[in-house]
Amino acid sequence: KAGVTQTPRYLIKTRGQQVTLSCSPISGHRSVSWYQQTPGQGLQFLFEYFSETQRNKGNFPGRFSGRQFSNSRSEMNVSTLELGDSALYLCASSLGTENEQYFGPGTRLTVT
């Protein structure tokens, strides 16, 4: 069974721009969560989607948003990029909202 896939793997953007990251969960998984990983803050929860509905949101500004499609694929968007948004963005999928999460390889975003 294929794992979680994330595209693109690497991205370089300029301050003020916006970016969209994509995540395809493991087949059959309906829950997708997003995390931000930085050297200073570690792994921090962004949001979770289940059946196209956002179930929970972490403590991030409104510039961070996401959505989930009917096939469980998910996207996250960051608008008005700041230097501090440079990070590894990880997507994790699970069967449901109470199951173990499996992570993708991440998208490394660099903001210059």
Added chain:
Amino acid sequence: QKEVEQDPGPLSVPEGAIVSLNCTYSNSAFQYFMWYRQYSRKGPELLMYTYSSGNKEDGRFTAQVDKSSKYISLFIRDSQPSDSATYLCAMRGLSGGYNKLIFGAGTRLAVHP
């Protein structure tokens, strides 16, 4: 104070050693406990998933949870150079309809031949 505390290391051990990795936490609502392994420039890989207190063994890995002390451990027996990675503990409460994980900072482990 962070909800989950984990010594970032680095921890350096010789091949074949028993490795002990630990996390402490403050939120008594945490019920599910996980250990992930993350190689450089890769996503975290789930190693162990346990519910409530007790031990769980899988090959060379043993996870222990002591809820009374709010302390979890991961033991790696017969450590190999391929075990060199960052080990992250993670935990969450009963669902309540969401699946938000709280992570420790991660411990960097180096196993040298």
